[in-house]
Amino acid sequence: MNKVFNLFRFALVSMALLLMLVGCGNDSAPVKLQGRAIGTTYSIVTYNLPENLDAHKMQQGVEQVVSGVNSVMSLFNPGSDLSRFNAYKGKDWFEVSRELALVVRTAKTISLLTGGAFDITVAPLVNLWGFGSDGRPDKVPSDEQVAAAKADIGADFVQVRIDPPALKKTKPGISIDLAAIAKGYCVDAVADWLKQNGVSDFMVEIGGEIRTGGTKPGKAPWVIGVEKPTPGGRSVQAVIELSGRAMATSGDYRNYFEAGGKRYSHIIDPVSGKPVSHNLVSVSVVEETCSMADALATGLMVMGPEQGIKLAKKNKLSAFFIVKTADGFAETATGNFPEHKTLK
DSSP states (O other): OOOHHHHHHHHHHHHHHHHHHHHHOOOSSSSSEEEETTTTTEEEEEEEEEETTOOOHHHHHHHHHHHHHHHHSSSSSSSSHHHHHHHHOOOSSSSHHHHHHHHHHHHHHHHHHHTTTTTOOHHHHHTTTOOSTOOOSSOOOOHHHHHHTTOOOOOGGGEEETTTEEEEEETTOOOOOOOTTTHHHHHHHHHHHHHHHTOOOOEEEEEEEEEEEEEEEEEGGOOOEEEOOOOOSSSSSEEEEOSSSSSEEOOOOSEEEEEEEEEEEOOETTTTEEOOSSSEEEEEEESSSHHHHHHHOOOOOOOOOOHOOOOOOHHOOOOEEEEEEETTTEEETTTTTTOOEOOO
């Protein structure tokens, strides 16, 4: 219960910080919505609603979109497509929604790009290290326990077909957890619904993942903050302008435990089977879709500062890395990451 409350409180504080930033500048009568979505919170800021859409109708539409995503990708709903596939013991193709098939295809693409650093089958390791639903272990897992959990993961053991949409297991017992991409997908789904209903100027945020469309009044850009990666308090490391694109951030500076004088991050490396131990503390990625940004941010975070920055530069990814050093935080921006103002 405390863990759920802390996550909820974290999302609320982050949302308040975000709304403080987007509220700056030339605003006139914004419509602001808030609610719950896929285990966290959402916030939406829009302008210039069409005549056939008011705040109440928009909230109803958004709630329907969120409910639809939950019905497909929730691990807590035994009737969701994802839960039913995880429970499936057969070897044949398992029919799923097109949405789930597309998300899994995106996840497999990012897994291949990052050399397995991003892996939607990593849940056995996440649970082993105490960051899943099983709770914290009594002691740090042994190498034998890690090896056993690693035997049950691997994105290559899941095949995907788009037409007709279906998933297939090539290893018995393999399961999928979309926690590192589902928020991004939900942001995209809400943003797409807004555009389809005539809303062109908007900011959608779910659990810290963001997508914007159009501009604010007076052609002012949306202004988004990148959080300072410090365990205590809430402040902004950098501010960027983000219009018509999406941004997702992954970090290891809040969710961790300590044992024997060593800190263990909730970011698990599927390759080593252990929490990451490098000095990269935060990665923000800007992409056309939030699902892609969400997955890439996680993959680069797992890879660490050297390999992550190298991959981002090679593939011209728009990413913003914050590395902890003896002298404070060092920043590296790659690709076309927006010009930013660092706040001290």
